[in-house]
Amino acid sequence: MFVLAPSILSLLIFLIAFSASSKLFSFDGAPGESQVSRGLYLAKVAGCISCHTDTVNNSNILGGGREIKSPYGSFFSPNITPDLKNGIGNWTNKDFIKAVRYGIRPKGGFYYPVFPYTSYKSMSDRDILDIKSWIEAQKPLSEPNKPHQISFPASWRNMLGPWRWLFFDEESTRFDFLPDNLARGAYLVEALGHCGECHTPRNMFGAQKSKKLLAGSRYGPSGNLMPNISPDKITGIGKWTESELVFFLKTGLKPNGDYVNNEMAEIIQNSLQHLSDYDIRSISSYLNRIKPFYNNVRVRPKNMSIEQTIENWWD
Ligand code: HEC
Ligand code: HEC
Incomplete structure (x- = not known):
């Protein structure tokens, strides 16, 4: 597809060593x-x-x-699963x-x-390790991994080095300057719930346009x-309204009476639907507070200028 051609460009930039260090604030992630x-x-x-369960084929x-x-x-x-051979049974906390x-x-x-x-880079250690504890309590399965079916150059794992150098800032996003419920909402939307992975537009290299947070x-x-x-x-x-959004997040029913799809x-x-009321309300308060961004994704734009096209790809 058209996204592929430009991604070859990103390949030309040479592999740069990546250092993983980040200061994190601890977030008390979940009730329980x-x-x-x-x-x-x-x-x-x-x-x-x-994402790790193949419900289509009824896998475990x-x-x-x-x-x-x-x-x-x-x-x-x-x-x-905690299988020693094909799962992550022998991983240390640090690996995870x-x-x-x-x-x-x-x-x-x-x-x-x-x-x-x-x-997930903004998740706290405690939350990540609690997930690991739950995984360790599950049944090990010996299913071997399926290879990805992706085309060149994306199939070349080494291109992830330059990609990350350009587009991945390992520093976690801080939310602790916000009042409690908004910080919680931000953490749920931006870290755990990864809403931006789908709802934030991407540039031609597949990186999120952070200035257009959740703009579709x-x-x-x-x-x-x-x-x-x-x-x-x-x-x-x-x-x-806030109650419409809360109701939607719990049920998938939109204010216009349609159910959401896909x-x-x-x-x-x-x-x-499994979230506590407090968490759902925090998400809806946070969504209400982010910057409104005019972006009509439902209508195809007519004749974009070259500047607009470049901006659209890159920025
Ligand atoms: C959108 C789908 C998706 C979601 C959501 C997701 N993963 Fe994954 N995960 C993947 C894919 C795809 C890979 C393999 C990536 C690759 O091959 O580079 C992966 C890789 C992994 C690996 C490495 C496994 C190995 O054998 O090397 C671990 C551990 C993992 N995920 C844990 C998690 C945890 C914990 C969460 C939730 C916090 C999570 N994943 C959420 C899709 C997902
Ligand atoms: C895997 C991709 C994906 C993720 C992650 C995702 N969404 Fe969505 N979302 C969609 C799609 C696709 C639709 C449109 C579905 C349809 O066509 O009915 C949608 C629709 C919506 C809508 C309805 C908007 C409208 O105008 O109809 C809301 C609100 C929403 N998502 C909120 C969220 C929130 C909050 C999160 C994070 C907790 C989130 N989404 C995470 C893919 C995603």
Whole structure:
């Protein structure tokens, strides 16, 4: 597809060493008594369970093999059960934190950002390790990993080095300057819930345009339309009342009476409907406070100028 050609350019930039160091504030992530029950809550919100379980073929939980479509081809999530051979049973806590927060593989090299560590980089150690405790309490499965079916040059893992150098800032985003419920909402939206992975438009190299947070995109990662969920009154969800948004996040029913479809239906079913009231309200308060961005993704723009086209690709 057209996104591929320019991505060859990014290949030409040479591999740069990547250092993983970051200061994190600790966030008390989830309600619950034990590490394992907090871990389950967090694994649901973060989508770890849905993305690592191949429900289409009725596979067992966390066994991987789920197809994730992208402009580069299909990725298949790996087995992350505690199996010693084909899962992550022999991983240390450090290995797990490095993978989830920085996208670094235990034996060196990087993960594709389809595993949304670009958002998880702002998760706290405690939350990441609680998820690990819950994973360790699951049944090990010996399912081998399926190879990704992606085209060159994306299939060349080494290109992730330059890509990250250009587009991945390992520094976690700080939310602690916000009042409590907004900080919690920001953490849920930007880190755990990784809403921006779909709702924030991307440049031609597949990196999120951070200035257009949640402003939607005509073609999301899977090719589907991703609505503008910034609080713009005309093109976003600025006209939804707080209770409409809360109701939507719990049920998938929009203020106009339609049910939401595609990826979002799954996110509500597997993740958002399990959230506490406080967490859902925090998400809706935060969405209300971000910068409204006029971006009409439902209408194709007529004749963009060259400047607009370049801006659209790059910025
Ligand atoms: C959108 C789908 C998606 C979501 C959500 C997701 N992952 Fe993944 N994950 C992947 C894919 C795809 C890979 C493989 C990436 C690669 O090959 O570079 C992966 C890789 C991993 C790995 C490395 C496994 C190995 O064998 O090297 C771990 C560990 C992991 N994910 C844990 C998690 C956890 C924990 C969460 C939730 C916090 C999570 N994932 C959420 C898709 C996802
Ligand atoms: C995997 C991609 C993906 C992720 C992650 C995602 N969404 Fe969505 N979202 C969609 C798609 C696709 C739609 C449109 C579905 C449709 O066409 O009915 C949508 C629709 C919505 C809508 C309805 C907007 C409208 O105008 O109809 C809201 C609100 C929303 N998402 C909020 C969120 C929030 C909050 C998060 C994070 C907790 C999130 N989404 C994460 C893909 C995603």
